[in-house]
Amino acid sequence: MAKGVAGLDRFYSIIPAGGIGSRLWPLSRADAPKFLHDLTGSGSSLLRATWDRLAPIAGPERVMVVTGRAHRAAVEAQIPELADANIVLESEPKDSTAAIGLAAAILHRREPDVIVGSFAADHVITDVRAFRRAVEQAVAAADAGWIVAIGIAPTEPAIGFGYIQCGNPLDIAGAPDALVAEQFVEKPDLPTAKKYLADEKHLWNAGMFVARADVLLARIGESDPALLAGLEELAAAWDDPAVRGPVVDRVWPGLAKIAIDYTVAEPAAKEGRLAVIPGSFDWDDVGDFASIAKLHSGGRSSDLAILGENARVLADASSGIVVSQTERIISLIGVRDIVVVDTPDALLVTTSQNAQRVKNVVDALKLSGRSEVL
């Protein structure tokens, strides 16, 4: 632990581990969501890799995981060192304000001066040292009262991400790279994305936010007082086994379902209260099979990426990605940029170019009542 960094001894990481990852069907499922899979071939699930990245920053006892009740056993199997007090189970998904806000409220009750940072359970970052340096600056800026986003310097004109438009440098001790955030911008079209890449004023919004818990909660309360009240009520009961259950049963169902971007990040940017730390590390949200293929091939489009411990693939003049969850022989002949995902009860065949459309299939399966494979 770098004791020299302002606020780092008060820092706590929150990992909201939710979301199925519909664009990764049929690999990701309701009962086996994206964060439980090893999509990088590293031998670790995305959740475990996220944990391993965060645990050294303030210590393994200062990382909290928020996940669905159904995933408790799987999460604990991935992170045996996770203390009971550090797992928050959602009785039903209520989007990121509730997930992160509840964790922040619980931690704030336990430690009034805690600084929290929220990091998705299913993203990939390999440059852990650069990541850590960005977090340390974010913590320093949060300690100074800012709500802080860590943005990612774009490496290509991506149209699948939101962007943070950056303004002038801020003069914050311990956060020399901090800039004021001017606004969040939605996923752009390609010409706009190219402009963003060229102007060096736009960063990808990677959904990483750091703030003092009291600042974060107050900001949630400004957007939605009822939601904050619910979170506070839950937090007050959380560490008392006698009352937690009934309070959860009463309060949880009524919590507003809203992303933290809308309750915290965007309004804070409008109010001039959001700082941005530009992250110079690699980052991938592995949002679809094309990005997994890219991750594995190192950008060489001629390669065939193969995922799956027991994969038995015979390929001739083929490229793209094969994900094998069965022990079947998979034979590819003359298929380029192909995506083949082979699971015991569902098979997907598409191309990298169509990877984003996988979500439509999941929607169609839902509509047609075949939710047993979702």
Place this chain on the structure above:
Amino acid sequence: MAKGVAGLDRFYSIIPAGGIGSRLWPLSRADAPKFLHDLTGSGSSLLRATWDRLAPIAGPERVMVVTGRAHRAAVEAQIPELADANIVLESEPKDSTAAIGLAAAILHRREPDVIVGSFAADHVITDVRAFRRAVEQAVAAADAGWIVAIGIAPTEPAIGFGYIQCGNPLDIAGAPDALVAEQFVEKPDLPTAKKYLADEKHLWNAGMFVARADVLLARIGESDPALLAGLEELAAAWDDPAVRGPVVDRVWPGLAKIAIDYTVAEPAAKEGRLAVIPGSFDWDDVGDFASIAKLHSGGRSSDLAILGENARVLADASSGIVVSQTERIISLIGVRDIVVVDTPDALLVTTSQNAQRVKNVVDALKLSGRSEVL
């Protein structure tokens, strides 16, 4: 039965049911060869459809099936009306001269003036009436002493078939369309195939041969006296249960492995003894998945053909063919001319353009010792 046609009351059909159909892996297997599959979606296997086409010509008691011992139960399940005397079981495959020649030799012992016709178990013909008219002419020409091939008028410049080059009309009673065959030509290149299509003198060699059994056997003997002697010895013992077994065990292993094209058809053409009846019916050897797809789509390349009783396919902007032998959900997104063959232990993904290369995979699997999926 058309008693008016010369020789038809002495006609006997032979169906050699052998060959795995490597280009149709992983659908076709050693234990489930092509002829046992319903590739047309008609509800009948190719073998059953062949039987149904032939049985009316001279009666269901005058059709003989030659197949491997391993396929006896499957063949009898397909054709419950097949009499024991009409199934010839090969102890090991010895190519088409042995298969057809043995059947002819057995039938010739039983009926010295029998006329035999040989028809593959795994081809598709839908115009049964035109097929029958061609067979009747072939029988008439065979009755007049000719060895007769039924050729197919090309409908496209196919490079995957051999051709029969036709000469002048023959004046044979009951066979008004008969031409003399000038020679057999190997699979041509595309310019040559286009020339053949235009000159109207070339027919596809569909491997259908009709001849008096004594003429056929004599021709085999001219090419390979030892092979004929072996076939005669087998035939002499065949209908005597006390001696068949030992004779088969002694003689079969030594039979030459050679296609009937080389022992009968090509030399007969060279000798001016081969007549051709041009068939005006549709014919498809369903040699690969591209031809199955074409068969199902009626030539519309935008269509997705789906084979499999329990197929559960969800397709978006996709064309080609899906063969499903599992109950898995198969989802296709934006894949054109795709070939997906989904079986319990092997999956094939290729395109129509690469369908002929499937055989290479089978060879590679053999070489790598994974014959359990062949």
